Amino acid sequence: MSKKLLWSLFSVMLLVLLVVAGCGGDEGASSDDSGDDTNTSQNDNTDNSSNDSSSSDSSSSDNSDDKKTLVFGRGADSVSLDPSKVTDGESIYVTNQVYDTLVRYEQGNTEVKEALAVDWDVNEDGTVWTFKLREGVKFHDGTDFTAEDVVYNFERWTTSGEYVYYGYMFGASEDDPAGIIEKVEALSDYEVQFTLEEPNAPFLQTLAMPPFAIASPDAIEEYGDDYGNHPVGTGPFKFVEWLKDDRIVLEKNPDYFGQVASVDEVVFRVIPDNSARFMELQSGTIHIMNGMNPQDIATAENDANLQIIRRPSMNVGYMAMNTSKEGPMSSKLVRQAINLAIDKDKLITLYEGIGKPAKNPMPPSLWGYNDDIEDYGYDPEEAKRLLAEAGYGDGFTVELYTMSNPRPYMPQPKLMAQAIQQMLGEVGIEVKIVMNDWDTHLAKTENAEHDMAFLGWTGDNGDPDNFLYVLLDKDNAKVGSAGNIAFYKNDEVHDLLIKAQTEMDQEKRTEYYLQAQEIIHEDAPWLPIAHTTPPLGVSKKVSNYVPHPTGSEPFNYIELD
Amino acid sequence: MSAEVNTSGNPKVDTKKAKSSSLWLDSMSRLLKSKTSVIGLLIILTLIFTAIFAPYVATHDPTEQDIFNRYAAPSSDHWLGTDELGRDIYSRIVYGSRISIQIGVIAVGISMVIGVLLGIVAGYFGRWIDNIIMRFIDILMAFPSILLAIALVAVLGPSLTNAMIAVGIVGVPHFARIVRSTVLSIKETEYIEAARASGVRNGEILFRHILPNSMAPIIVQATLSIGTAILDAAGLSFLGLGAQPPKPEWGAMLSDGQAALQTAPWVIMFPGLAILIVVLGFNLFGDGLRDALDPRLKQ
Numbered sequence: 001m002s003k004k005l006l007w008s009l010f011s012v013m014l015l016v017l018l019v020v021a022g023c024g025g026d027e028g029a030s031s032d033d034s035g036d037d038t039n040t041s042q043n044d045n046t047d048n049s050s051n052d053s054s055s056s057d058s059s060s061s062d063n064s065d066d067k068k069t070l071v072f073g074r075g076a077d078s079v080s081l082d083p084s085k086v087t088d089g090e091s092i093y094v095t096n097q098v099y100d101t102l103v104r105y106e107q108g109n110t111e112v113k114e115a116l117a118v119d120w121d122v123n124e125d126g127t128v129w130t131f132k133l134r135e136g137v138k139f140h141d142g143t144d145f146t147a148e149d150v151v152y153n154f155e156r157w158t159t160s161g162e163y164v165y166y167g168y169m170f171g172a173s174e175d176d177p178a179g180i181i182e183k184v185e186a187l188s189d190y191e192v193q194f195t196l197e198e199p200n201a202p203f204l205q206t207l208a209m210p211p212f213a214i215a216s217p218d219a220i221e222e223y224g225d226d227y228g229n230h231p232v233g234t235g236p237f238k239f240v241e242w243l244k245d246d247r248i249v250l251e252k253n254p255d256y257f258g259q260v261a262s263v264d265e266v267v268f269r270v271i272p273d274n275s276a277r278f279m280e281l282q283s284g285t286i287h288i289m290n291g292m293n294p295q296d297i298a299t300a301e302n303d304a305n306l307q308i309i310r311r312p313s314m315n316v317g318y319m320a321m322n323t324s325k326e327g328p329m330s331s332k333l334v335r336q337a338i339n340l341a342i343d344k345d346k347l348i349t350l351y352e353g354i355g356k357p358a359k360n361p362m363p364p365s366l367w368g369y370n371d372d373i374e375d376y377g378y379d380p381e382e383a384k385r386l387l388a389e390a391g392y393g394d395g396f397t398v399e400l401y402t403m404s405n406p407r408p409y410m411p412q413p414k415l416m417a418q419a420i421q422q423m424l425g426e427v428g429i430e431v432k433i434v435m436n437d438w439d440t441h442l443a444k445t446e447n448a449e450h451d452m453a454f455l456g457w458t459g460d461n462g463d464p465d466n467f468l469y470v471l472l473d474k475d476n477a478k479v480g481s482a483g484n485i486a487f488y489k490n491d492e493v494h495d496l497l498i499k500a501q502t503e504m505d506q507e508k509r510t511e512y513y514l515q516a517q518e519i520i521h522e523d524a525p526w527l528p529i530a531h532t533t534p535p536l537g538v539s540k541k542v543s544n545y546v547p548h549p550t551g552s553e554p555f556n557y558i559e560l561d
Numbered sequence: 562m563s564a565e566v567n568t569s570g571n572p573k574v575d576t577k578k579a580k581s582s583s584l585w586l587d588s589m590s591r592l593l594k595s596k597t598s599v600i601g602l603l604i605i606l607t608l609i610f611t612a613i614f615a616p617y618v619a620t621h622d623p624t625e626q627d628i629f630n631r632y633a634a635p636s637s638d639h640w641l642g643t644d645e646l647g648r649d650i651y652s653r654i655v656y657g658s659r660i661s662i663q664i665g666v667i668a669v670g671i672s673m674v675i676g677v678l679l680g681i682v683a684g685y686f687g688r689w690i691d692n693i694i695m696r697f698i699d700i701l702m703a704f705p706s707i708l709l710a711i712a713l714v715a716v717l718g719p720s721l722t723n724a725m726i727a728v729g730i731v732g733v734p735h736f737a738r739i740v741r742s743t744v745l746s747i748k749e750t751e752y753i754e755a756a757r758a759s760g761v762r763n764g765e766i767l768f769r770h771i772l773p774n775s776m777a778p779i780i781v782q783a784t785l786s787i788g789t790a791i792l793d794a795a796g797l798s799f800l801g802l803g804a805q806p807p808k809p810e811w812g813a814m815l816s817d818g819q820a821a822l823q824t825a826p827w828v829i830m831f832p833g834l835a836i837l838i839v840v841l842g843f844n845l846f847g848d849g850l851r852d853a854l855d856p857r858l859k860q
Binding site: 414435 | 624626628629631645646801805806807817819820821822823824825
C-alpha cells in the first residue's frame with residue numbers, strides 16, 4: 001500500500017513539475033523583455049506557432065500601454081556602441097539611432113541637412129568653419145547640449161589612436177593626433193568654430209558620418225572604459241539594454257528635436273544564420289532583416305506579407321593583394337595577371353542578380369568615377385604570359401583570406417573564394433583558402449597576414465575621398481589598423497589624393513580622382529569585384545522605410561502597422 | 562594485429578570441413594546467415610569498389626565548376642544535379658567515398674592502436690598503472706565526443722588530417738575499456754598462468770597470447786567505430802573544421818548546400834543519404850559481427 005502511495009505521490013510531483021516548467025518558459029521570456037515587448041517575447045516561444053501572425057495584435061491588446069515594437073534581425077552583434085571607436089556596420093546601425101551628428105544626411109542620399117547644427121559658414125579659403133547649434137536639445141541623461149560638448153567630443157577623439165575613423169578621415173596619426181583639425185573652440189554656448197590646418201573639401205560631408213556623433217560628456221566620464229555599453233546621445237531613440245549576442249533594445253525619445261519616432265521601441269536581434277533569420281521574417285517575429293541569402297529573394301518577393309527593399313548602391317567588394325609581402329604579390333605583373341585570370345562574369349553570377357561587376361575602387365554612383373577605364377577582362381593566356389614574364393611561369397602558392405559570413409558587398413564569400421581558387425588554378429596559381437569569422441578576418445588582414453584577402457567598403461559620406469583615400473592611400477596602410485589592406489603605397493596617388501582633399505573646386509577634384517583611378521588600375525593592387533544593391537527583407541507592416549546608401553539610417557521615420 | 566588473426570586462421574582454411582568448429586569459420590557462417598549483416602557487408606563492399614574505381618564510376622571531374630549551371634536539378638547529364646558552383650554532385654559523392662574510407666580506416670586505426678595498447682597495459686599490469694590509465698580514459702570519456710574533437714581541431718588547425726587525428730583520439734577510450742576488460746578475464750585463465758609459470762616474459766605473454774585472444778571484441782568495436790568516425794568527421798567538416806574546399810567531403814557538401822535547402826534540396830539530400838547509408842552499412846555489419854563472434858551463441 002505504502003509503495004503504491006509513494007508512486008502516486010511521485011507521479012503527481014512529476015506532473016506538477018511539468019506544468020510549472022511549461023509555464024516557466026512564457027514567464028521567463030516576458031520578464032526578459034521587461035514584460036511589455038509582446039513581439040519579441042513571442043520569438044522565444046518558437047513552438048507557439050499556431051497564432052504567429054495574429055498574436056502580435058491580440059497580445060498587444062492585452063497590454064494596457066499598447067507599444068509598437070520594431071524588430072530588426074541581423075547576422076552579427078555590435079562591437080561597441082561608442083561609434084567613434086568602431087568601423088563595423090553592425091555597431092553603426094545602432095548608434096545611428098541613439099546619437100546625432102552636427103549635420104545629418106537627407107533620407108536616401110548623401111546631401112547634408114541640419115541636425116545638431118542649424119546653420120554653418122565657411123571662410124573663403126575653406127579653413128575656418130563656424131557652426132550655429134540648435135538650442136534646447138538635451139542628452140538622454142538630461143544634461144543640456146552646448147558648444148562645450150562638441151569641443152569635448154572632438155578633443156576626446158584626438159587623445160588616442162583608438163578613434164579609428166578620426167584617423168581615417170582627418171589624417172590623424174601618432175605624431176599628429178589631431179590631424180588636420182588645428183583647433184575646435186566654443187565661441188558661445190551655441191556656436192562652435194573649427195580651424196583647419198588646410199582646406200578639406202569633404203569636411204561637412206564627413207561631419208555627418210555616424211562615427212562623429214556627439215556623446216554626452218557626463219556619461220563618458222561616468223562610465224569610463226565601459227561607455228561603449230552605455231551610450232548616451234541626443235538621437236531619436238534612447239538606449240535601454242544590451243544582451244550580448246542576443247539583442248539591443250532602444251526606446252523612443254519623445255523629446256527628440258527632429259521627427260519623433262512613430263514606433264515606441266526598436267529591438268536589434270542577432271540571428272546568425274541567414275535561413276533562420278529569413279524564417280523568422282516569414283513568421284512575422286522580426287520586421288526587417290539584412291543579409292538575405294540570394295536564394296530567398298524570390299521567395300520573399302512572392303510572399304504576400306513581405307517586400308524586398310534594395311539599399312541604393314554605394315559600395316565595392318574586392319580582393320586585395322598584399323603588395324607589402326615579399327614574393328609574387330609585390331609584383332605588378334603578377335597582380336595584373338590575376339586580374340586577367342579571373343572571369344568576372346562568372347563571379348557575378350554568384351551575386352544572384354544583386355551585383356554589377358566593378359572595375360574601379362569606387363562605385364559608379366559617385367561623382368569622380370572614371371568610366372573611361374577599361375577593365376582587364378578575362379584572358380588566361382595573357383595572364384600566363386605575364387606570370388612567365390614576372391618569373392613565375394611555374395606557378396606559386398598563395399593564401400586567400402576570406403570571412404565566413406556574408407557581407408552586403410559579398411553575399412557568398414566562401415563560394416567566391418572557391419570560384420577564384422579554381423580560376424587561378426587554371427593559370428598555375430595554387431590558392432589556399434583561409435576562412436575566419438568576421439572579427440578575426442578584420443584583425444588578421446589589418447595586420448597584413450594575408451597574401452590576398454576579400455573585403456569591401458560601404459561609403460560613409462558620398463565623397464570619393466572616403467573610398468580612395470581610406471582604402472588605397474599610403475597614409476592608411478599602417479599595419480595593425482589598415483584601411484588599405486593591399487598596403488598599396490604609391491606617392492603619385494598619394495599626392496593626387498591629398499591635392500583633391502585640400503582643393504575646394506569640385507571640377508579640379510574630379511580631375512585628380514580620375515587620374516588617381518588610372519594609376520590604381522595600372523598598378524592593380526586589387527581585383528575589384530562588384531558593386532551591390534543589398535536587399536533587405538521587410539514585412540509589409542513596415543512603411544516609410546528608406547534605406548540609406550551609407551549602410552544605415554535612423555528609424556524615426558518608419559511607420560509600423 | 563590482423564596478421565595474427567590470419568596466421569591463426571590460415572591453417573584452418575585448408576581443413577575447412579574437418580574443423581568447422583573453429584571460432585572464425587563458425588562465426589563467418591553465422592554472419593552470412595544473418596540478412597542484415599549481409600546487407601551491411603554489401604554496402605561496405607560497394608563503398609570500397611566505388612572508392613577504388615572512382616575515376617571510372619564518376620561522370621565528371623569532382624572539382625570542375627560550371628558557374629553558369631548552378632543548382633541544376635538532376636538530369637541525364639548530371640544524375641544527381643549540380644551544387645552551388647555547378648559541380649556534379651554524383652561525381653563528388655563518388656570521389657567523397659575515398660575520403661570517407663580514408664577517414665574511417667585512419668581514424669579508427671589511430672584509436673585502435675592507442676586504445677589497445679593502453680587497455681592491454683592497464684588490464685595486465687593492474688594496480689597503479691591501471692589506475693592512472695583508466696582515470697585518464699575517464700577524463701576523455703567525460704567530454705561529449707564531438708566537443709572534444711572540435712577542441713582538438715581548434716588546437717591543431719582545421720584540415721582533414723587533423724580531423725582524422727581528432728576523431729581517432731576521441732575513439733581511444735572505447736577501445737581501451739573493451740580491451741582492458743577482456744584482458745582482465747583472459748589473464749586469469751590457466752594457460753596464461755602456465756605461460757607465466759614457465760617463465761615467459763611479460764611482453765611475449767601480452768602480444769603472443771593475450772592479444773590474439775582478445776581480437777574478437779576489438780574487431781567488432783573497430784567495425785562499429787568506422788561508422789561513428791565517418792559521422793564525426795562529416796560533422797567536423799560540416800562545421801568547416803575538417804576537409805577544406807574544394808575536397809568533395811560529404812559533410813562539407815552538406816554544409817555548403819544548406820543555403821539552398823528550400824530551392825535546391827538535392828544539393829544537401831544526396832550527400833546526406835550517402836552518409837546515412839554508409840554509416841548504416843557499418844553499423845549493420847558491426848552488429849552482425851558482434852552476434853556472430855559471441856561464443857555464447859554457439860550452437
